[in-house]
Amino acid sequence: MRFPLDVLTVVTGVSGSGKSTLVKEILYPALLKSLGQKPEALGEYESLEGSLRYVKGVEMVDQNPIGRSTRSNPATFTKVYDLIRDLFAQQPLARQRNFTPAHFSFNVEKGRCETCQGEGKIRVEMQFMADVFLTCETCQGKRFKKEVLEVNFQEKDIAEVLELTIDEAIVFLEHIPRLGPLFSPCSMWG
Ligand SMILES: Nc1ncnc2c1ncn2[C@@H]1O[C@H](COP(=O)(O)OP(=O)(O)OP(=O)(O)O)[C@@H](O)[C@H]1O
Ligand SMILES: [Mg+2]
Ligand SMILES: [Zn+2]
Structure with a gap:
């Protein structure tokens, strides 16, 4: 699986093919680990290779509301x-x-x-x-x-x-x- 840098990459596939698992349980925590941080959970994978030195940070953005109330923007x-x-x-x-x-x-x-x-x-x-x-x-x-x-x-x-x-x-x-x-x-x- 290849994830190009410097572009917007979209992971697509039929339901149940493992998109969420790949991004949330492998790619995100593996990148955190390569940045020297400790991910909460990390799925099993063989290796993560590439121009990792260019990756300065990684953020998980999901659909959870950013604040508790309508008062956050x-x-x-x-x-x-x-x-x-x-x-x-x-x-x-x-x-x-x-x-x-x-x-x-x-x-x-x-x-x-x-x-x-x-x-x-x-x-x-x-x-x-x-x-x-x-x-x-x-x-x-x-x-x-x-x-x-x-x-x-x-x-x-x-x-x-x-x-x-x-x-x-x-x-x-x-x-x-x-x-x-x-x-x-x-x-x-x-
Ligand atoms: N590489 C894999 N090997 C075996 N099982 C896997 C693998 N990746 C994901 N699964 C399992 O397949 C199921 C579906 O995975 P996942 O929820 O990631 O799919 P999805 O593509 O995000 O689906 P949806 O489009 O419905 O959100 C999960 O039970 C997950 O644990
Ligand atoms: Mg999914
Ligand atoms: Zn008023």
Whole structure:
């Protein structure tokens, strides 16, 4: 079996042919081992050969949710959001209002909308049906208090920044010290 490097490789085959076993029980742990880490479990295989010196790291990505709740997103998960909150706290209006980075978090009781506790929606329990979620009327789904949303960076408020796609965020944050470099191709993929 050959796995080329520097390209996206897809393992295909009929159900039950052993794709999951090959990737999860052999390739992933064998690569960890070649990187000097201790895999939890390692299936039986004869050998792993090739340009292993080019492999600097290995990550298993599966379909498990990345956070416990709806409060996690790619920005919070990668910690990029910490830097974005710092950036918003440094804006003149934020300084004038004594906002700290915590005010730009929807997880703490400072800047978040308290009607929905930063969820942007309200859960309505339906007696015999699945719960229904309604957009929070106080913040219109924006998750923050009005005073916090008035702080803009490059004409966007914190809620709009959270709505950016990764491609949009790359352009938006390109020239920001500490943030821009995180989005450069080499640091994302290297
Ligand atoms: N090389 C192998 N030799 C013997 N049995 C194997 C081998 N690889 C996998 N199996 C067994 O075959 C079964 C199916 O394997 P696996 O779940 O990896 O298939 P899959 O291709 O991922 O299937 P699916 O497409 O349904 O997810 C499992 O019981 C697994 O233990
Ligand atoms: Mg499978
Ligand atoms: Zn709200």
